[in-house]
Amino acid sequence: MQFSDFGLDRCLMSTVEHLGFTAPTEIQQQAIPAAMQGHDLIASSKTGSGKTLAFILPAIQRLTKNRALSKKDPRVVILTPTRELAKQVFSQLRLFTANTQFKAVLILGGENFNDQVKVLEKDPHFIVATPGRLADHLSQGHFYLNGLELLILDEADRMLDLGFAKQLTQINNAADHRKRQTLLFSATLDHAQVNEFANALLKKPKRIAIGSAYTEHKDITKRFYLADNLEHKEALLQHLLTHENYQQVIIFTATRSDTERLATLLTQQQLSAVALSGELNQAQRNQIMDGFSKGHQKILVTTDLASRGLDLVNVSLVINFDMPKHTEEFIHRIGRTGRAGSQGDAIAFVGPKDWLSFKNVEGLLAQTISFEKIAGLKAKFKGLKPKKSKAKVVNTKEASIDKKTAAKAKKTTKKVFHVAQDVGDMPIIKRKKPLSAQQIENNDIDEE
Ligand code: ADP
Ligand code: MG
Numbered sequence: 001m002q003f004s005d006f007g008l009d010r011c012l013m014s015t016v017e018h019l020g021f022t023a024p025t026e027i028q029q030q031a032i033p034a035a036m037q038g039h040d041l042i043a044s045s046k047t048g049s050g051k052t053l054a055f056i057l058p059a060i061q062r063l064t065k066n067r068a069l070s071k072k073d074p075r076v077v078i079l080t081p082t083r084e085l086a087k088q089v090f091s092q093l094r095l096f097t098a099n100t101q102f103k104a105v106l107i108l109g110g111e112n113f114n115d116q117v118k119v120l121e122k123d124p125h126f127i128v129a130t131p132g133r134l135a136d137h138l139s140q141g142h143f144y145l146n147g148l149e150l151l152i153l154d155e156a157d158r159m160l161d162l163g164f165a166k167q168l169t170q171i172n173n174a175a176d177h178r179k180r181q182t183l184l185f186s187a188t189l190d191h192a193q194v195n196e197f198a199n200a201l202l203k204k205p206k207r208i209a210i211g212s213a214y215t216e217h218k219d220i221t222k223r224f225y226l227a228d229n230l231e232h233k234e235a236l237l238q239h240l241l242t243h244e245n246y247q248q249v250i251i252f253t254a255t256r257s258d259t260e261r262l263a264t265l266l267t268q269q270q271l272s273a274v275a276l277s278g279e280l281n282q283a284q285r286n287q288i289m290d291g292f293s294k295g296h297q298k299i300l301v302t303t304d305l306a307s308r309g310l311d312l313v314n315v316s317l318v319i320n321f322d323m324p325k326h327t328e329e330f331i332h333r334i335g336r337t338g339r340a341g342s343q344g345d346a347i348a349f350v351g352p353k354d355w356l357s358f359k360n361v362e363g364l365l366a367q368t369i370s371f372e373k374i375a376g377l378k379a380k381f382k383g384l385k386p387k388k389s390k391a392k393v394v395n396t397k398e399a400s401i402d403k404k405t406a407a408k409a410k411k412t413t414k415k416v417f418h419v420a421q422d423v424g425d426m427p428i429i430k431r432k433k434p435l436s437a438q439q440i441e442n443n444d445i446d447e448e
Contacts, residue, residue, distance in 0.1 A: 060097060107134050
């Protein structure tokens with residue numbers, strides 16, 4: 001299949017050709033025609049498989065073909081969970097709108113509110129935004145959504161995880177449902193909260209799932225190392241960073257404070273590292289991302305703030321210094337490498353605190369993972385034994401008393417196990433305390 005088969009406008013085709021893309025990826029082959037036909041979509045495909053173009057192209061195409069419902073209102077809103085990802089999507093969009101009459105603007109948390117009011121007054125056709133700040137402008141009447149034709153949620157599941165459901169619902173309710181098309185994209189869209197949300201927002205959605213994010217990503221080689229404690233992890237890290245071949249590396253830690261601490265430690269070891277976390281102000285965040293994407297540093301130490309969507313071509317190695325709290329973030333973290341057909345390596349350290357998360361990842365990937373060893377840095381930690389389940393106790397204790405009951409108990413044990421695995425595959429995140437506006441605003445609330 002060729003890009004020319006989609007019947008896209010000439011201005012879009014010339015940009016595709018200019019970028020040197022020869023053929024559409026699988027998700028593009030399926031999602032572009034379906035979106036062009038006006039369907040709502042729930043679309044998933046592995047990390048780095050070109051989902052951004054799969055929504056940008058039909059969005060611009062729609063605007064070139066349809067008359068606007070309103071002269072003032074935005075026609076397309078694209079939402080992403082983090083400011084860094086919104087910036088990236090915006091720059092892709094700008095490439096394609098550059099030789100059209102359409103105006104696109106970027107509205108992010110952490111940036112000057114009044115400047116954004118002025119930008120919104122210019123009646124842009126496209127808004128790319130993070131949900132919190134956009135919902136604020138909507139509440140204050142700085143723009144209206146009656147003319148909205150397309151609502152696109154990139155990394156939709158993550159926005160829900162981060163607690164943006166309220167803002168997404170507010171944005172959805174402000175737009176006319178009858179005329180509006182809605183597209184949901186992510187590598188991981190199969191958890192219950194997404195389904196519930198999709199039922200409320202989407203009209204007869206078409207589901208497009210290219211493979212499963214949990215099956216092997218053939219371009220990413222994974223390795224796991226057992227670790228005893230923090231010092232041991234640091235020794236492993238130093239060893240790997242001085243012995244591995246890589247262009248650029250992203251290291252994921254569990255907490256914000258660890259990013260800074262580790263980056264300082266690596267710098268002391270003459271390695272070129274920089275830390276990115278939600279603790280920094282937006283100007284600092286921009287500066288760090290710009291520097292790293294230009295190759296000024298080799299190592300970026302960050303949190304799950306950067307687990308989603310970022311497309312940095314020179315990242316050939318991802319290190320999970322700590323395992324992620326939310327199982328599916330593992331898929332997204334390692335997906336920062338091995339993009340668009342290139343090869344990448346992913347390493348993870350598994351200490352006692354990471355064990356539960358590691359077992360969840362193992363369940364998610366549906367494979368038994370073995371550990372690599374480095375001479376002189378072998379771990380004493382060998383993993384934790386699973387806790388005995390109640391069902392198992394029933395199974396062993398009562399077997400001698402009543403064979404029938406035992407058989408039944410065994411069946412139940414199996415069933416319980418499967419249910420547990422399913423839940424592991426689809427983590428439903430329930431929060432005890434509602435999140436503060438500041439936590440949501442900072443986008444990396446997963447941290448301590
Ligand atoms: P995803 O959102 O699925 O993780 P992206 O949209 O970020 O992936 O795209 C990953 C990379 O692939 C980007 O660098 C993008 O420019 C590139 N890309 C997109 N479509 C194609 C294509 N048809 N052929 C080659 N490269 C592509
Ligand atoms: Mg993406």
